[in-house]
Amino acid sequence: MKRSPVLFASTALLLLAVMISAPGCAKKVSPPPPAAEREEAVRETPAAPAPTITVTASPSAIEKGQSTTLSWRSTNATGVNITGGIGTVEESGSRTVSPGSSTTYTARATGPGGDAVAEARVTVSAPVAVTPPPSAAVSDAAFFEASIRDCFFDLDEYSINEDARRALIANARALAERPSLRVTIEGHCDERGSERYNLALGDRRANSARDFLISQGIDSSRIDTISYGEERPFCEEQNEECWQLNRRAHFVMR
Amino acid sequence: MPVKIACFLLLAFLGVQPSLLTQESSRVTLFPKPSEDLILAVGDVQAAPGSAGTELASALETFNRVLWDDLSFAGFFTIAGRGFYPPGPIVRPETDIDYEAWNAIPFKVSFLTVGTVSLSRNVLRAEVSVYDMKQRKRAFGKAYTGDPGQIRTMAHYWADEIVYQLTAGTSRGIASSRIAYVSRNGNAKEIHTMDYDGYNSRAFTHGGSLNLFPHWAPDNSKLAFVSYRPKPEITIYSYLDGSRLPFPMFHTFASSPAISPDGSEVIFALRTPRGDPDLFISRLDGSNRRNITNNPAIDSSPTWSPSGRQIAYISGMPGQVHICDSDGSNVRRIVKEGGDADGVAWSPDGKWLAFQWKPRLSPNYEIFVVDSAGGAIRQLTSGGGSNEYPTWAPDGRHLAFQSNRTGSWQIYTMLLEGTEPRRITHSGNNTSPSWSGYFRRD
Numbered sequence: 001m002k003r004s005p006v007l008f009a010s011t012a013l014l015l016l017a018v019m020i021s022a023p024g025c026a027k028k029v030s031p032p033p034p035a036a037e038r039e040e041a042v043r044e045t046p047a048a049p050a051p052t053i054t055v056t057a058s059p060s061a062i063e064k065g066q067s068t069t070l071s072w073r074s075t076n077a078t079g080v081n082i083t084g085g086i087g088t089v090e091e092s093g094s095r096t097v098s099p100g101s102s103t104t105y106t107a108r109a110t111g112p113g114g115d116a117v118a119e120a121r122v123t124v125s126a127p128v129a130v131t132p133p134p135s136a137a138v139s140d141a142a143f144f145e146a147s148i149r150d151c152f153f154d155l156d157e158y159s160i161n162e163d164a165r166r167a168l169i170a171n172a173r174a175l176a177e178r179p180s181l182r183v184t185i186e187g188h189c190d191e192r193g194s195e196r197y198n199l200a201l202g203d204r205r206a207n208s209a210r211d212f213l214i215s216q217g218i219d220s221s222r223i224d225t226i227s228y229g230e231e232r233p234f235c236e237e238q239n240e241e242c243w244q245l246n247r248r249a250h251f252v253m254r
Numbered sequence: 255m256p257v258k259i260a261c262f263l264l265l266a267f268l269g270v271q272p273s274l275l276t277q278e279s280s281r282v283t284l285f286p287k288p289s290e291d292l293i294l295a296v297g298d299v300q301a302a303p304g305s306a307g308t309e310l311a312s313a314l315e316t317f318n319r320v321l322w323d324d325l326s327f328a329g330f331f332t333i334a335g336r337g338f339y340p341p342g343p344i345v346r347p348e349t350d351i352d353y354e355a356w357n358a359i360p361f362k363v364s365f366l367t368v369g370t371v372s373l374s375r376n377v378l379r380a381e382v383s384v385y386d387m388k389q390r391k392r393a394f395g396k397a398y399t400g401d402p403g404q405i406r407t408m409a410h411y412w413a414d415e416i417v418y419q420l421t422a423g424t425s426r427g428i429a430s431s432r433i434a435y436v437s438r439n440g441n442a443k444e445i446h447t448m449d450y451d452g453y454n455s456r457a458f459t460h461g462g463s464l465n466l467f468p469h470w471a472p473d474n475s476k477l478a479f480v481s482y483r484p485k486p487e488i489t490i491y492s493y494l495d496g497s498r499l500p501f502p503m504f505h506t507f508a509s510s511p512a513i514s515p516d517g518s519e520v521i522f523a524l525r526t527p528r529g530d531p532d533l534f535i536s537r538l539d540g541s542n543r544r545n546i547t548n549n550p551a552i553d554s555s556p557t558w559s560p561s562g563r564q565i566a567y568i569s570g571m572p573g574q575v576h577i578c579d580s581d582g583s584n585v586r587r588i589v590k591e592g593g594d595a596d597g598v599a600w601s602p603d604g605k606w607l608a609f610q611w612k613p614r615l616s617p618n619y620e621i622f623v624v625d626s627a628g629g630a631i632r633q634l635t636s637g638g639g640s641n642e643y644p645t646w647a648p649d650g651r652h653l654a655f656q657s658n659r660t661g662s663w664q665i666y667t668m669l670l671e672g673t674e675p676r677r678i679t680h681s682g683n684n685t686s687p688s689w690s691g692y693f694r695r696d
Contacts, residue, residue, distance in 0.1 A: 156571050192617060194596035194610065194642060195685070196467060196510055197573050199486065200523065200531045200552040203507040207529045226485050227507055231443070231464055238617070 048113035051077040055107040057097075057120040064124050067098040070105055074116070077109035099124055140181050144253045147174035148183065151209060153247040156193070158204035160212050164249075168209060171251065172216035182254040185209045187227040188234070190243035195230060202227035209249035224254060292420065295334040295356075295366040296322050299382065300343045302372035310373040313405045317371060317380065320406050323451065324413030324429040325367075327676070329651045329669050330421050334363050344368040347383060353390050363387045367416060369395075376401060380408050384416060394419050406453055414694045425649040426692040433645075433654055433690065434458070434468040434477055435665055438683035445479055447493075450647070450654075450667065450689070452678030458491070465489075470690045471513040476538075477688075478511035478520060488522050490538060502540040507531060510555050513538070514562050521546065521556045521565060533567055535580065546582040555596055559626070560604045566626070568596050575609055577626070588628055594619075597643040600626065601650050608634075608644035608653055621655050623670075634672035641666075645689045654678075654687040 055072040062068050071094040074080050080089050083106040084099065097105075102124045109116045138146075148171050151164035160168065175181055187202030187209075206225035214220050234250075235242035298318045301310055326333045340355035347368050356363055369382030383395035396415055398408040407430070414427025428450055437446045442462045448455035459465045464482040471478070474493060481489040488508045490499040507525040514520065520538055523531040526545075533553050536543035546565065547553045556567040562580060569576045572594035578585040588607065589595055596619075598609040607626050610619035618640040622631040635641040639659030646653060647667075654667045660677070665687045668675040 193594070194573070194619065196555045197552065197568065197594075197596050199466070199480075199509050200507070200554050201571075203525060204530060204552065207525075211529065228464075231466075232441075 048111065049076045050113040051075060051109040051111035051116045053077065053080065053107050053109035053116045053118045055082070055105060055118045055120045057105065057122045060121065061123040061125065062098075064100065064126055065098070067096050068122055070095045070097055070120060070122075072107050072118070074107075074109040076113055077111040077116070079110045080107060081110070082107045097122070140178065141253060143174070143178050144181060144183075144251075147171070147178070148181075148251045148253075150248050150250050152244060153205055153249070155190075155243075155247070156201070158201060158208045160208055164209070165212070168212045169216065172213050172218055175213065175218045175222065176216075182222045182224075184224040184226060184252050184254050186232070186250040186252065187225065187229075188232060188246055188248050188250055189230045190246040191230045191233065191238075192243065193230070199227055199229035199231075202229040205247075205249050292331045292364050293334050293361060294325060294331045294416070294420070295339060295363045295387075296325055296336075297339065297344050297366055297368045299369040299371050299380065300345045302370035302379075302381070303345060305370075305372040305374065307373065309402060310371065313373065313378060313402060314371055316405045317409045320409035320451075321367070321413055324410060324427075325416065327652075327667075327669075327674060328413065328417050328425075328427070328429075329649075329674075330417060330425065334359075334361065345370060347385060347392065351385060353387070356387055365393065365416075365420065367412075369412075373402065378402050378405060378408070380412070382412050384419065406449070410449070411694070418694070425651070426694045428647045428649050428652060428689075428692070430693045431648060431690045432474075432693065433665065433678075434470060434479075434688045435656075435679070435684050436466055436468065436686040438685075445477065446684075447477075447690075448678070450678075451676075452665070452680070455679075458493075458496075467510055467686050468688045469512050470688050471517050472515050472691045473517055474690045474693060475517070476513060478513050480509050480511070488520065490520065500539055512556055512558060514558050515560055516562055521558065523554045523556070533565070533582075546580070547578065547585070548582070555598055557598050557600045557607075559600050560602055566598045566600055566607050568598060572614055575607065575624070588626075589624055589631055591631060599644050599646055601646050602648055603650045606650075608646065610642045610644065610655075612640075621653065621672075634668070634670070635675075636672070637666075637675055643686055645687050647689050648692045652689075654689050656685045656687060 051074060053072060053074040055070060057068050057070050059068055073092040077091055080091055082089055084103050086095060099122055104119050104121045107118050149167045151167040154161055185206040187206030189198040189202050206227055210223045210225050213223055233246045235245045299314055301314060338359040340352050344350040364387060366385045366387055369380060371378060371380045377399055379399045381397045384393045386393040396412060398411060400408060410429035413429040417425050417427035431450045432447045433450055434445060434447045436443045443464050443466060445458040445465045445468045446455055447458055466480040468477050468479040476490055477493050478490045480486045485505055486507055486509055487503045488501055488511045490501050504524060509523045511520050511522040519535050521533055521535045524534050526532050528550060530550055530552055531554060532548055533546040533556050534543050535546055551570045553567055553569045556565050558565060564577055565580050566575060566577050573596050574587055575589040575595050575598050576585060576587050593611050593613045595609050595611045598607050600607055605626060606623045608621060608623050611622050612619045619642045620633050621635040621641050621644045622633050624631045637657060637659050639657050641655055641657045644653045644655045651670050652667055653670060654665055656663055657666050663683045663685045664677055665679045665684050666675050666677050
C-alpha cells in the first residue's frame with residue numbers, strides 16, 4: 001500500500017512544529033548574588049576579590065531526546081562545580097547536555113574571595129506530534145494530515161454511525177476552513193463479504209461520506225469517490241479489530 | 255458387477271484418495287450417472303512405425319496422460335481400468351487388437367481409443383481412432399499435425415472429438431475450452447486465460463491496475479471485465495485480436511459485466527444518481543442503455559439465462575438471489591434461506607443456478623445449486639476454506655470456482671455433483687474464474 005505521501009507530510013509537519021516551538025538563542029543571565037552576601041564576604045576577606053559566574057543554556061527549551069549547550073564563564077574562582085551530573089569543571093567552558101526532563105543547572109564558583117552561584121534552566125518537552133494552528137504558512141498537505149480523519153462503518157453497513165458522524169463533522173469544518181483542499185474518499189470493506197458485493201458496498205460507503213460532507217455545506221466538486229471494496233485492506237489479520245479497520249471511508253488529498 | 259470393478263480400478267489406478275470413494279455414496283445426483291453401458295478403454299498411443307527418439311517418447315507420455323485425464327474428467331462414460339487391458343501395444347489396430355482377449359476381461363468394453371504419433375522434421379503428427387468393440391471395426395478417427403509444443407492441444411482435441419461422437423453431440427467436449435481469471439501481481443490484478451486444466455496460462459491484461467470479474471462472450475470472441483481507469487469501468491476486449499471495443503466510461507462506479515447469449519448486449523451494475531448500483535443493459539457499444547432493476551438496494555452480479563429472456567442477480571444487504579425478466583419485470587426472490595449469496599451463474603441448459611452462499615456471519619461460502627424455478631438449495635462443495643464464484647463449463651456438467659482451502663486463493667474445477675475436485679492453479683493468488691464456451695468447432 002502506498003502511504004509515502006502521508007509519511008512525507010507528517011515529517012514536514014514535525015519539522016515545522018520544531019521550528020515554531022524553538023525560540024532563538026535566549027540567553028538567561030543569572031542575577032548577581034544578593035547584596036548582603038557580597039557585603040558580608042567583603043567584610044570577612046577584604047583582601048581577595050569575590051568570584052563571579054554566569055551560566056547559560058542554548059537553546060533553553062528542547063524536546064526530549066534533543067541536546068542543548070551549557071556555557072559558563074567565571075572570574076576570581078579557583079574552582080567551578082555544576083550540578084546535574086556535570087561536576088567539577090574548568091573556570092570557563094561549555095558542555096553538551098541532553099537532560100531527560102526539565103533541569104536547573106546550578107554553577108558554583110569558589111575562590112579566596114568567597115562563592116558565587118548562577119543557574120540555567122533547560123525546559124524539556126515531549127516530542128511534538130501536535131498540530132500548529134492552521135495558517136496560511138501550513139501547506140495543504142500538512143493541513144490535510146492534521147485535520148482530516150477517516151471514518152469507519154458497522155458490518156454490512158454504509159450508514160453513518162455516531163463515531164463516523166463526529167469525524168465527518170470535523171472534516172467538514174476543516175474543509176470549510178481550507179477551501180483550496182480537495183479530497184478523494186476511498187470506500188473500503190472487510191474481507192468477509194463477497195468481492196463483487198464488497199466493491200459495490202465500498203462505493204456506497206464512500207458516497208455516504210461524500211453526501212454527509214455535502215449536507216454540511218461542502219461543495220460537491222471538491223469531493224471525489226472511488227471504491228476499492230476488499231482490494232486494498234489496511235490490516236490483513238482475520239479478527240474483528242482488523243475487520244473494523246478495513247470498513248472505512250479513507251480520505252486522500254487530491 | 256463389471257461396472258463397479260471398472261470404477262474401482264479407475265480410481266485405484268489414478269491414485270485417488272480413499273476419501274473420494276466414500277464420497278461416492280453421498281454425492282448429489284443432478285445428472286444421469288455416466289452411462290453404465292458405455293465403457294471406454296483408453297489405450298496408449300504408440301510411436302508410429304519408423305519414428306523414435308526421446309522427444310517423441312516425451313510427446314507420447316504427455317499425450318497419453320492428458321487424454322486419460324480429459325476423458326476420465328469428462329463425466330460421460332465409465333473408463334475401463336488399465337490393469338485389465340490385454341498386453342501388447344496397438345500400433346496397427348487391424349491386426350494388433352486382440353478382440354478375443356478384450357472379450358475375456360470381466361466387463362464389456364464398448365469403445366477403445368488407439369493411435370500413433372510420429373515426429374519428423376519438428377512436425378508432430380497424431381493419427382488416432384476409436385474402435386467399436388462390439389462391431390469389431392473402426393468407428394471414427396482423426397489426424398492432427400502441429401509443432402511439438404502443441405501435443406497437449408492435440409490430446410485435448412482428440413478427447414473432445416471422442417466426447418462429441420460418443421455423446422452423439424450432447425457435448426462438444428470441454429477439453430479445449432479455456433478459463434479466464436484474475437491473477438494478483440502485487441497491488442495489481444490482471445486478467446489471465448488458461449486451458450481448462452490450468453496449463454498454457456497467458457496474461458490478457460498488462461495494465462498494472464486493478465482488473466476484475468472477467469466474463470466471456472458466449473462465442474469466446476470477447477472478454478468483458480471491470481478495469482480501474484482510474485475508476486472501475488466496464489471494459490470489453492476482443493479475444494481474437496486483443497483490441498478494446500469502444501464503450502462509454504461512466505467515471506463513477508460500474509461493475510460485473512456479462513455479455514448476452516446472442517452476443518449483442520451487455521448487462522452490468524452502474525451507480526445511479528440515488529447512490530446505489532442498479533442493473534443496466536446496453537448494446538456492446540454502450541448505446542440503447544436502459545435501467546433493468548430500480549430499487550435502493552445494491553444490485554450486482556447479473557447472469558443471463560441461456561435464452562437471454564431472464565436475468566438472475568444479487569440484490570440487498572446481505573445479498574439475495576433474484577430473477578427478473580430481461581426487461582426488468584416479474585422480479586422474484588429465488589433462494590429463501592436468508593444468509594448471504596453472490597456469484598450466481600445460470601447453467602447452459604437453463605435448469606440450474608449455481609451460486610455461493612453462507613449463513614450471514616459465517617466466514618466461509620460454499621457452492622450451491624438451486625433449480626432456476628426455485629426449490630431447495632443443494633450444497634456441492636465441502637472441501638474446507640471458502641468456495642466462491644462458480645462458473646459453468648459449456649457442457650453444463652462441470653463447474654470452476656475459487657477456493658482458499660489451501661491458504662491462498664486458487665481456481666478449482668469439479669463435476670457438477672461436487673466430485674473429482676481438481677486444483678488447476680498452483681501459485682500466487684487466483685480468483686474470479688469464467689469458463690469459456692466451447693472452442694471446438696464441429
